[in-house]
Amino acid sequence: MKHFFIALLITSPLFAKSIIPSEFTAEFEEKITSSVTGKEIKSNGTIAYKFPSQLRLEVLEPEASTVVVGPKKTWIYQPPFIEGEKGQVTIEKKSSWPLLKTFDSLTKSLEGSKEFDHKFQKNKLTILFKEATSKRMGIKEVSFIAKGDAANAKSFSEFESMSLTKNDGKVQSYKFTAIKIAPVEAKKFEFEIPKNTKTVEN
Numbered sequence: 001m002k003h004f005f006i007a008l009l010i011t012s013p014l015f016a017k018s019i020i021p022s023e024f025t026a027e028f029e030e031k032i033t034s035s036v037t038g039k040e041i042k043s044n045g046t047i048a049y050k051f052p053s054q055l056r057l058e059v060l061e062p063e064a065s066t067v068v069v070g071p072k073k074t075w076i077y078q079p080p081f082i083e084g085e086k087g088q089v090t091i092e093k094k095s096s097w098p099l100l101k102t103f104d105s106l107t108k109s110l111e112g113s114k115e116f117d118h119k120f121q122k123n124k125l126t127i128l129f130k131e132a133t134s135k136r137m138g139i140k141e142v143s144f145i146a147k148g149d150a151a152n153a154k155s156f157s158e159f160e161s162m163s164l165t166k167n168d169g170k171v172q173s174y175k176f177t178a179i180k181i182a183p184v185e186a187k188k189f190e191f192e193i194p195k196n197t198k199t200v201e202n
Helices: 002-011 098-105 131-137
Strands: 023-033 040-050 054-061 065-069 074-078 087-092 116-121 124-129 139-146 159-166 171-180 197-201
Touching: 054 098, 098 131, 098 139, 098 159, 098 171, 124 131, 131 139
Parallel strands: 087 197
Antiparallel strands: 023 040, 023 171, 040 054, 054 065, 065 074, 074 087, 116 124, 124 139, 139 159, 159 171
16 A cells, blocks of 8 residues: 555656756747736747756847857847847856846755745646745746646656746746757857957956
């Protein structure tokens, strides 16, 4: 009987897996909504993530840009608007990207977290960050919308969208498609600076 209950906990969606896989790639659509004006900014592109704290975000539209967060550096690259002109890459030693902080936090199990509480409501899962974590991350809460009952979701790919509400009220929403949960090559999180590029180090 003891082994039965252990097996039940292991196989139950709530206990078995975290929301965010430790490694994945996907295509994304992003929408940022101002808390003051309600104005929306939309973009789309591709994303690769690897725990801990490694991210590659390539925006394809409306304006191309690339963000690469590696183990030691962060590169933010803006290609030239006109061919022949210089692009620009900004190099930082640390990353403060809210999306990356969220991914790192949510690779952990939902149960027993010291960083957040969670609740299910039909197809919605809400993550409520505790005060100290919220202050450190700059994020108040994260919500996920599942294709079915959120409590029964067994994989990140079963969620249709994800929204981050920052402490200043700004909301960043994401829809992920073509999700591939598999090992991501280390070279994805390195950036080779193109020729004719201005470099700014912060």
